[in-house]
Amino acid sequence: MANADTIFKQFREHSVAEFFRKNRQMLGFAGKTRSLTTIVHEYVTNSLDACEEGVILPDIEVKIEELEGDRCRVVVSDNGPGIPPKLVGKALGMMLAGTKFHRYMQQRGQQGIGATGCTMFAQITTGKPVHIKTGTGTGKIYECDLAVDLKTNRPVPANEKNYDGDFRGLVVEGEFGEAKYDKGEYGVSEYIKRTALANPHAQISFTGPGAEKVVFPRASDKIPPKAEEILPHPLGISTHELVDMAHHSEDRKLTSFLTNNFSRVSSAKIEELRSLMPNFDIDKKPGELQWAEAEEMTKAFQKMKWISPSTDALRPIGKDQIEKALLNILNPEFMYVGDRRPKVFRGGVPFMVEAAIAHGGNSGRRTAEGAVGGSIIRYANRAPLLFDAGGCAITEAANAIDWNRYEMRDFDAMPITVFVNFVSVHVPYTGAGKQAISDEDEILDEIKLAVMECCREVQLHLRGKARVGEREAKKKAIMRYVEQLAKDLAELSGKGKAEDIQKKLVELVEGKYKKHIEEASLEEIAGEAAAAEHAASGENGSDEE
């Protein structure tokens, strides 16, 4: 029998970078097409976030070159605020480091893993570092080759250069193996198109292999308002978070800790809390808050009436902006952009669903054979979600909709794009790959309602179209009839020219058509036409009588 000491001789600690090297599929590095899209996604997302923080209208360029042996060179450059040289290593070569993880505000990136994951992926598939160039607009430029020491999760910069020059932004260039460029639904160009759709303030240009170039011009010069850090709402806080925050607080009393660190906590609310917890000393130091007390407090929070959490921190794209983007990129025949109020999930996390449906034009998806079909495009905080559609609340909500009811029985063969953007300070992703939103009830319901609102408008449009179509068909049928009738009448009566008769009949039909062609049947119109002819012939005398 082996004893514990022998067994535990091999005990070691590992770095998070090693963990994700072994589990790279968790970061989206699974499959050649997906890996390449993941790389572009991580860099473009970072660029958009950085521009937003810097209050800059983004200008982003993505270049992809295919090399031999399933390798691609990717270059992403932006005009963002840049990264201070001393932090470049940590920002792009160290996992779980960054500005975003701990802040309660709405951003695309959340975890400080993505860009470093790309650096790691370059390393393990080509052995090469990525190349970084950045300037913060101060006349200094910094460049380096960057790798991650996977054993320690520390950045390893090399060939560092500091020189003078006029550049603000970030350029990342890397060579990645096990990566393939694909023009399909999961490929880079679709990803960029979708990004452009949700970011009308950004100019994004894409140069693919074979010099194929697409530019998605800026549809709006309005810089989206900067995301704000907000205080958590008492209803959204768990006992654990409350204790954790209290024990790290520098406030002198629990009362001030609560009013300073939570939204909607007024002194009146503090008094209400005091009356709900009469045996508890609410004036004690935050550091002394016990779990049981915190638990009682979160329960008391649930019993109190609160003003809903502030939705100031939510940064929707906005109805106007979505309209501009849809027009700009899909040029649809009809579109409707919904307009919903923010909601709350888990009691205290504000979120909002922006939904739109575009019909006709370049809406929908196209297969390689050119067939058109309905397409559901998903976003979380404006970042497109391309993969894991099956496990996503947006797909689930869309599948729960009875499309037949809304004249979209043939959804899968119609030129329709359903656009859904989930906006929240905290997006409950189902995995580190950040490609699907968890199907919590409040979220599912709200997405469904938002899409159905658009469906109703599309239904009216499609019904209208159907009606116009029917009218046109009727009119055509009548016109053919009119021509024949005019000829016959002219011949029979021997009086009046066919053209004159026809002209009168047409006028009659047109007038009738405008007024109530819907109700009028072909027979009625024919009857009236005959009567008109009768009157006309009566005027000139008639052989028939």
Place this chain on the structure above:
Amino acid sequence: MANADTIFKQFREHSVAEFFRKNRQMLGFAGKTRSLTTIVHEYVTNSLDACEEGVILPDIEVKIEELEGDRCRVVVSDNGPGIPPKLVGKALGMMLAGTKFHRYMQQRGQQGIGATGCTMFAQITTGKPVHIKTGTGTGKIYECDLAVDLKTNRPVPANEKNYDGDFRGLVVEGEFGEAKYDKGEYGVSEYIKRTALANPHAQISFTGPGAEKVVFPRASDKIPPKAEEILPHPLGISTHELVDMAHHSEDRKLTSFLTNNFSRVSSAKIEELRSLMPNFDIDKKPGELQWAEAEEMTKAFQKMKWISPSTDALRPIGKDQIEKALLNILNPEFMYVGDRRPKVFRGGVPFMVEAAIAHGGNSGRRTAEGAVGGSIIRYANRAPLLFDAGGCAITEAANAIDWNRYEMRDFDAMPITVFVNFVSVHVPYTGAGKQAISDEDEILDEIKLAVMECCREVQLHLRGKARVGEREAKKKAIMRYVEQLAKDLAELSGKGKAEDIQKKLVELVEGKYKKHIEEASLEEIAGEAAAAEHAASGENGSDEE
């Protein structure tokens, strides 16, 4: 405009524990039932692995008590080798630390996250540490309360006690919130039943809430052979791993590095490699191996003929053991356990698929209403996979089988259990929750073949059953006919007793039935019976003639 320095003022580093606190769903802590099952899974898996390493027949006890407010107390105890006191904290209170992560051998646990994840979950849902008691069989016992410092991913032990006593093993006791006991398909009792099925050498007892107690007795006293660390096969190595290994090697030459660190690399193979890479100095120091050279080398490996990787490190359950377990727990009417050879995926990773199908008895699953249905139970290295069935290669392979062909048209309503155990040193899980196997082609194909082998045997059994069923029905019909015929004949002839005639007829039918009842039609038998009666009556004289 905000500049880079302002933006990056908030730059911070975070711990992996903080990451998984925010992304606990990635560890399986999503939903109350699943969270509880995850806790039991992590502890039981650790116990089984520890016993295997200690070459001990496992005796595992799981107790669950329901407390107020969706809380459960869980106690898991084993008779394993125990943990040396100085490592208890790191083993159960620090993520990415352990004995398993870096070793190339087959174990249930792989990542050094699970048990610490449970400690974290107790903390964030109840504020309480878990309690640990362990002895390594040396007459000393160690106990402590253990928490994780989430900010630093360091263990925080408290109330440590060291005392004398006779105990070997590990007892973990914790109180967990947001957890619920459920008797269904995803609950703890189903999980334990499945674990027992795949571990016939383990005795597992389970005491649920309400004193409900189930014991799965040991079905076999054979301790599974200890898993072994194996050397990687040249075909399974990536350029990155090759460089990484070479740069950490203490061998003096690349040649010895290759023969010492890889399986199947003989001096003859080294010479072959030398001839394939004539411009390359294969005698240089491993630390000097360049990426391009390593890449050329991995390409050369692909061109060479290799003996397949050793499958010695694979630890299947074994045909006999699976049979014993199925009999013990499902008591089926029929079962077939396949017997497949090990295979290789990604060129160099050995794996093996053990499949079995049981029919009748307690096979299949039962709904709350008592309805029976076919059930596919999935394992990876003997650990049951309860969740994420949709994304798993085993489910995908099973869905690709045409069950109709094998007389299992009504699979969903039949008492059938399909058992699949995926055995490998490296299980390609789709996520950190370790609930689904990635659908790589070689894996999919092999699972399908393994299950189909069982299907064919089940088909024969079911056909046989159907035939027996048909025969029985025929026989019954004939027997009813015989009785009536005997009476009629006795009455008509007035000679012979009905009983005697019937006896003769029955003998005739039984004989006939044994020989070729399948071919014989009711009419034929009736005809023969009449002839027999004729003969019998002739013997005694007959009124009819």
